[in-house]
Amino acid sequence: MKNAYWANLFKNWDKTESETVTIIKKLPIFADLNNKELNEVSKLLHDRTYKPEEYVFKRHAPGEGMFIIQSGAVKIIVGEASGNSQVLAELSNGDFFGEMALLEDEVRSAAAIATDHSRLLGFFRSDLQILIERKPALGNKILQNLSKVVCTRLRKTNELLMQAQSDK
Amino acid sequence: MSQEKNYLQLIYRLILTVIAFGFLTIIWPYISSVITMLIFAFLFSTILLPLVDHLESQIKSRALSVLIVTISLISAIIIFLKSFASGMLGQAREFSSQIETKGYAENLNSLAVRLELALKKHVNIPDIDSSNIVSKINDMVGDIIQNVVSLAGTIGGFIFTAIMVLIFTIILLANYHEFKKSLVQFIPNKYFEMGLRLIFNVERQVSNYLQGQLLAASSVAIMSIIGLYILNATGANLTLVVFIGIIAGLANLIPLVGPFAGMLPAILVAVMNNIGSEAALSHQLFSTIPSPFYILDIILMFLIVQQIDNNLVTPILVGESVGIHPLVVMIALLIGGTLIGPLGMLLAVPTAGILKVVGREIMFLTRNAHLL
Numbered sequence: 332m333k334n335a336y337w338a339n340l341f342k343n344w345d346k347t348e349s350e351t352v353t354i355i356k357k358l359p360i361f362a363d364l365n366n367k368e369l370n371e372v373s374k375l376l377h378d379r380t381y382k383p384e385e386y387v388f389k390r391h392a393p394g395e396g397m398f399i400i401q402s403g404a405v406k407i408i409v410g411e412a413s414g415n416s417q418v419l420a421e422l423s424n425g426d427f428f429g430e431m432a433l434l435e436d437e438v439r440s441a442a443a444i445a446t447d448h449s450r451l452l453g454f455f456r457s458d459l460q461i462l463i464e465r466k467p468a469l470g471n472k473i474l475q476n477l478s479k480v481v482c483t484r485l486r487k488t489n490e491l492l493m494q495a496q497s498d499k
Numbered sequence: 500m501s502q503e504k505n506y507l508q509l510i511y512r513l514i515l516t517v518i519a520f521g522f523l524t525i526i527w528p529y530i531s532s533v534i535t536m537l538i539f540a541f542l543f544s545t546i547l548l549p550l551v552d553h554l555e556s557q558i559k560s561r562a563l564s565v566l567i568v569t570i571s572l573i574s575a576i577i578i579f580l581k582s583f584a585s586g587m588l589g590q591a592r593e594f595s596s597q598i599e600t601k602g603y604a605e606n607l608n609s610l611a612v613r614l615e616l617a618l619k620k621h622v623n624i625p626d627i628d629s630s631n632i633v634s635k636i637n638d639m640v641g642d643i644i645q646n647v648v649s650l651a652g653t654i655g656g657f658i659f660t661a662i663m664v665l666i667f668t669i670i671l672l673a674n675y676h677e678f679k680k681s682l683v684q685f686i687p688n689k690y691f692e693m694g695l696r697l698i699f700n701v702e703r704q705v706s707n708y709l710q711g712q713l714l715a716a717s718s719v720a721i722m723s724i725i726g727l728y729i730l731n732a733t734g735a736n737l738t739l740v741v742f743i744g745i746i747a748g749l750a751n752l753i754p755l756v757g758p759f760a761g762m763l764p765a766i767l768v769a770v771m772n773n774i775g776s777e778a779a780l781s782h783q784l785f786s787t788i789p790s791p792f793y794i795l796d797i798i799l800m801f802l803i804v805q806q807i808d809n810n811l812v813t814p815i816l817v818g819e820s821v822g823i824h825p826l827v828v829m830i831a832l833l834i835g836g837t838l839i840g841p842l843g844m845l846l847a848v849p850t851a852g853i854l855k856v857v858g859r860e861i862m863f864l865t866r867n868a869h870l871l
C-alpha cells in the first residue's frame with residue numbers, strides 16, 4: 332500500500348524524455364542546452380514525413396532551415412536531376428543537413444531526397460528568429476553552436492584545399 | 500484517356516467548389532459575427548504580439564506577459580472611457596445650463612441673423628430665413644436624441660462583442676506560436692518551406708504596418724492635443740481637449756476622409772463653448788482673416804498637424820514597406836465604406852496592405868515554382 336502511494340506521488344519523476352529531445356540533444360547545434368531548453372526547442376520543431384524518392388528540397392530552391400533525420404535515410408545530391416548528378420552524402424538517423432539556411436537567406440546549393448520512408452524534424456530560420464526575440468539567452472546559445480559548426484566545416488574545407496594543393 | 504481523366508477531375512473540382520461555396524453561403528449568416536470577432540482578435544494579437552514576446556524575454560513567463568499586457572490595455576481603456584464619460588457629462592451639463600438661460604436662445608437667434616447677413620453679403624442666396632434655421636436646429640436636436648436611444652441598444656451588443664474579442668485575443672496571444680505550428684503542419688511537403696517563408700514575411704510586414712499606423716495615430720493625437728492647448732492659450736476656450744486629440748488620432752487611421760472627420764469635434768466644441776461670446780464671434784486669424792469661433796484657427800492647426808504627420812512622422816514610423824498607391828487607397832476606401840460603413844473604411848487600408856504583401860509573396864512563389 333505504502334509503495335503504491337509513493338509510486339503514485341512520484342510517477343512523473345522517472346518520466347522519460349521525449350523522442351525528439353533524445354535525438355536533438357546529441358546534435359552539436361543544441362550542445363550545452365539543459366533539459367528545459369531542449370524541451371523549448373523541441374516545441375519549435377516541425378515533424379514531417381517523406382516517401383521514398385520524395386524531394387525534401389531541390390537545388391536552387393530558397394532555403395529556410397535545417398532538417399534532422401528522426402528515422403529513415405536521405406541523400407544529398409548536386410547536379411542535374413536528369414542524370415548528371417553526384418551523391419555528396421547519404422545520411423541516416425540522427426544526422427542533420429541544410430543548417431546553413433538558418434544563417435542566410437540563400438538558395439540551396441544541393442538537393443536532398445528521401446531514400447526511404449523518413450521522418451524528419453525541421454528547424455527553420457523564422458522559428459530561430461522568433462526564439463531569439465522571445466528567449467535571447469537560448470537563441471544566442473544556438474547561434475554560438477551554429478557558428479562552431481560552420482567554423483569546423485570551414486577548417487575541414489581549408490585542410491582539404493591545402494591537401495589538394497600539396498597533391499598537385 | 501488521360502485527357503478524359505483530366506476533364507473528369509476538372510468537373511469534379513468544379514462541383515466540389517460549387518458545393519463548398521453554397522454551403523458557405525448558407526452558414527455565413529450564422530458564422531459571420533464569429534469570423535469578424537476572430538479577424539479583430541487576430542489584428543489585435545498581431546499588434547500586441549511583439550510586446551508580449553519582448554516582455555516574455557524579460558520576465559521569462561508567457562502567461563504573466565499576456566496577463567500584464569492585457570491588464571494594462573484594459574486599464575487604459577477603462578480610464579479613457581471613464582474620464583471621457585465624465586468629460587462628456589460635464590460638457591453636456593454646461594451646455595444644458597447654457598440652453599436653460601434665456602440669453603442662449605437669443606444668442607442662437609442673433610447668430611442665425613448674423614449668419615444670414617454674412618451669407619447675403621458674400622453669396623447671393625435668396626430667402627434665407629433665420630427662424631427657419633433655428634427650427635431646423637431644433638429638429639436636428641430631436642433627431643440626435645432619438646439616435647442616442649437607438650445607440651444605447653447597440654452598445655449592449657458592442658460590449659458583448661468587445662468581451663469576446665478580448666477573450667479570443669488573450670487565447671491567441673498566449674498560444675500564438677503553438678497555433679501557428681499546428682496550422683502549418685497541413686502544408687504539403689512540396690510547399691512547406693515556401694509556406695513558412697510566406698507566413699513569416701506577411702506576419703512581420705502586417706505587424707510592422709499596424710504598429711506604424713498606431714504610432715502615427717498616437718503622434719497625431721499628441722500633436723493635436725498640443726495644438727489645441729496652444730489655441731486655448733490664445734483664447735479659443737476649448738474643452739475635452741484630450742478626447743478631441745484622441746478622436747483626431749483615431750480618425751487619422753482612415754486616409755483622405757479621416758483628417759477632416761478629426762476636425763469636426765473640435766469645431767463643434769468651439770462653437771458650443773463660445774456661443775454668445777462677442778470676442779469669439781469677431782475673432783480674426785492673424786488679425787486679418789475673419790475666423791468666427793476660432794474655426795479657421797482650428798482648421799489651420801489640424802492642417803499643420805497633418806502636414807507634419809504626412810511628411811515627417813509617417814514616413815519615418817510606417818516607412819515605405821507597404822506603400823500603397825493613392826488611387827488604390829481611394830478604391831479600397833470606397834469598397835470598404837460601401838461594404839461595412841465607417842468600420843470598413845478603417846479596415847480598408849490595412850486590408851489592402853495585407854493583400855499587397857500576400858500578392859508580392861505569391862508572385863515570388865510563382866517565379867520560383869519550378870524549384871519546388
